[in-house]
Amino acid sequence: MVSVISIFFIVCYTPNTVNQLVMSLVQDFAKNGSQVNANQVSWSFGFLLESVYSTVTIIIYYKMSSRFRDTVISMFQRNRGSDHVNSTSSY
Numbered sequence: 001m002v003s004v005i006s007i008f009f010i011v012c013y014t015p016n017t018v019n020q021l022v023m024s025l026v027q028d029f030a031k032n033g034s035q036v037n038a039n040q041v042s043w044s045f046g047f048l049l050e051s052v053y054s055t056v057t058i059i060i061y062y063k064m065s066s067r068f069r070d071t072v073i074s075m076f077q078r079n080r081g082s083d084h085v086n087s088t089s090s091y
Helices: 002-025 038-065 066-076
Strands: none
Touching: 002 038, 038 066
């Protein structure tokens, strides 16, 4: 599981690392350079991948770790005690 998460992390965070490197080496790729549109598209793509990573990681942990799955289920499990209001009661 750790290797899957690590590989997925590297794949999803590499584009923004490369963007940062290119911005420091190529002046036209900077925020005010002549390639500003390419800069914005590449940063948007990198941000999208980072967002996908954040979302998919939880799903990977849920599918691959029974301990994580049990903890998540117990956190969101409904308590059926007397403290809850019955939603079918009339006023």
